[in-house]
Amino acid sequence: MPGRYRKRQRRRHGKHSVHRAHSTYGDKAGWYLPLAVAVDALGTGVPxxxxxxxxxQxxxxxxxxxxxxxxPSVRALRRRYAADVLGETRxxxxxxxxxxxxxxxxxxLRTACGEIVRxxxxxxxxxxxPLLTMAASNLxxxxxxxxxxxxxxxxxxxVIGEPSTADHVVGHLAGxxxxxxxxxxxxxxxxxKLxxxxxxxxxLGSVDPENITEDASRVLGAAREHHAELVLVSPGPRLSADRLRRLCWALHDAKVPVAILPGLIDVAVRRVQLDAPAGLAMLHIAPPLRRGLQVGLKSLVDRLGAAFGLMLLAPMFAVVALAIRCTSPGxxxxxxxxxxxNCTPFLMWKFRTMVVDADARKADLESTGANENDGLMFKMRRDPRVTRVGRVLRRYSLDELPQLVNVMRGEMxxxxxxxxxxxxxxxxxxxEVRRLAVKPGITGLWQVSGRSDLSWDETVRLDLRYVDNWSFTADVDVMARTLRAVVDGRGAY
Incomplete structure (x- = not known):
């Protein structure tokens, strides 16, 4: 843990670890706002x-x-140009x-002014x-x-909290x-010990009236010494509600922002609702979506999208099939x-990218320690079983296209x-078995986040984030990111 923290701090601090006394996001590149406004204005006006x-007309x-x-006015009114928003999302x-x-x-306007333009x-x-705006946001x-x-x-x-909790928070942020x-x-x-x-x-010591009075001076002194712009508090048994409230009073009076960690991990903001019965701050966590309109819409889009994809890509299927047949027996x-x-087995289709006896040779490769993945999946950057055409297909994820048949059948x-x-x-x-709570997909967070370059723990974390926080709009976002991931080819082998 200490090594990972120091490594991350060197990467994130370096020569830039100077005090910034003003805006939290004030050192973002100055061209974000002019670029966004210019693209929005010219991207509509010129066409x-x-x-x-x-x-x-x-x-x-x-x-x-x-x-x-x-x-640009619509975008500005919806805070798309705010300093804390620019550059934060695609x-x-x-x-x-x-x-x-x-x-x-x-x-x-057309109704008010009459039919000026068809x-x-x-x-x-x-x-x-919207396409030009998305391109500027992505850049x-x-x-x-x-x-x-x-x-x-x-x-x-x-960070303020009991050592074990603080260790977890620091490690999570440094990771x-x-x-x-x-x-x-x-x-x-x-x-x-930390x-x-x-x-x-x-x-901060044990809870007594004298220590509660000293909490503020100790925390404010540490904040000034480290030039902290935010105090992040993780409550625990030694940090009671009354003690935390008094500490927040002192920090706010000193114009120091405070944030409280509820102890949740990978919970989408849309699933959290704040309530305060009898003055007690309470977070309601909505369950993952498993039924309803969005699930029905996802199923409809899957079937229609797969059918359209199979018709549109039929010529490509023929070319790929010919290339496989002419360059490799099988x-x-x-x-x-x-x-x-729900752990239901099914037969998944792919274009063949390996030699015919690839499955039989897998055990030999595993026995020699050739697996480059640190978890349960078997991955090799230069797998000797992959054919020449197969490398090209994998590089651009073309081998996955026959899985559109599995989508049509409702299996994926x-x-x-x-x-x-x-x-x-x-x-x-x-x-790990919770990954199977939803249908598997042709693309997903794993594919757009690095694919085989990810560790097993990172793969599981991304899948669980998807399973717990799925929404139809999130699927749209992943599909929009898939094209760039396919062109980039990072982690595809």
């Missing part, structure tokens, strides 16, 4: 102007100026939501707006993720760099038993965890 001109310049002002769902609002506003022409003019997010690895646009955090928080110090509650290696400037398709929802979904092998499931523990 509308050109389309109206070429179709002979009246008042093309005036209409273009109105739309170019409306789209903007896929936000852009689509804003675009629907824009269409509603334009429809009202509806089909107007729709064509603003069709590119900003990728730059921000890279910048945070060098400790730019981060919040310096002081990833795709967030805005970097721990600069810990104020443990009690005398137990294992995470974070600096300890002060400690069948074109490879069928393998996998486990689906377009988005979901990867379907495991029977021998893998046989070794699952009670946590």
């Amino acid at each position: 509308v102007l050109e389309i109206l001109r070429h179709t002979g 009246p008042h093309p310049l005036e209409c273009a100026l109105v739309v170019a002002a409306l789209w 903007g896929v769902l936000a852009a689509l939501s804003d675009w629907l609002v824009l269409l509603g506003v334009l429809a009202m 509806p089909v022409v107007a729709l064509a003019g603003v069709a590119l707006a 900003s997010q990728r730059h921000l993720i890279s910048a945070r690895r060098s400790a730019q646009a981060v919040r310096k955090v002081l 990833r760099t795709d967030h805005a928080y970097v721990v600069v110090g810990v104020v443990p509650v009690g005398n137990a 294992e995470c290696g974070a600096p300890v400037t002060a400690r 069948p074109v398709f490879y069928k393998q038993t996998r486990y689906g929802q 979904s377009l988005v979901g965890p990867r379907p495991p092998l029977p021998d893998e499931v046989a070794r699952y523990d009670k946590v």
Whole structure:
């Protein structure tokens, strides 16, 4: 733990560990806002102007100026340009939501002003707006993720809690760099040893009136010493409600922001609802979606999407099949038993990318320690069983396309965890088997987050996050990210 903390701090601090006294996100790149506004204005104004001109519609310049002002205005009113929002997401769902609002506003203007422009022409003019906005958001997010690895646009955090809890919090935050928080110090509650290696400037003792009075001065002193911009409190037995309330009073009076950790991991914000019966802060956690309208919509989109994909990709299927047949002896398709929802076995289809006796040779490779995955899956970067054509198919995930047949049959979904092998499931523990609570998918968080480059623990964590926090809009987001992951090819082998 101490080694991982120090390694992460060197990556996230380096020469940038200077005090920032003002905005939490004030050191984000200055071009995020101008780029977002310029893309939104020009991405609507220019296409509308050109389309109206070429179709002979009246008042093309005036209409273009109105739309170019409306789209950024809608985005601004919905806080898309706020400092704490820019660069934080890819903007896929936000852009689509804003675009629907824009269409509603334009429809009202059209009703108020009369039929100036034909509806089909107007729709064509603003069709590119959400796509260009998403592209700009994606560019900003990728730059921000890279910048945070060098400790730019981060919040310096002081953690308060009992040592065991503080160790967990520090380790969890240090284990990833795709967030805005970097721990600069810990104020443990009690005398137990801190294992995470974070600096300890002060400690909070047992609860008594004198210590409650001293808590604020000790925490504020540590916050000033470490230039902390946020105090992150993890309550425990020694940090009572009254003690925590008084500490929050003192920190707020000193203009120091405070956040409380409820102890939850990988719970989507949309599942959390705040309540305060009798003055007690309470978090209601909604159960994962397993039935209802969204589940029905997912099933419908799966079947229709698979049917459309099979028709559209039929020529590609023929080309791939011919390439496999001409370069390697054996069948074109490879069928393998996998486990689906609720541990139900099914026959999964793929284009064959390995030699015919690949399964028989797997045991020999495992016995020689060739497996490069640290968990239950077998993965090799240069697997000798993979054919030349198979490497190309795997590089661009073309070998997965026949699984559209499994989606049509209802055995798989377009988005979901990867379907495991029977021998893998046989070794699952009670946590890992929860991956099978939903239908497996052709793509999912695993595929868009690094695929085979991920450790087994990271793979399980991503799958559990999907299983517990699934929503139809989340599936749309994953499918939008899949194209970039396929083109990038990272972790595909």
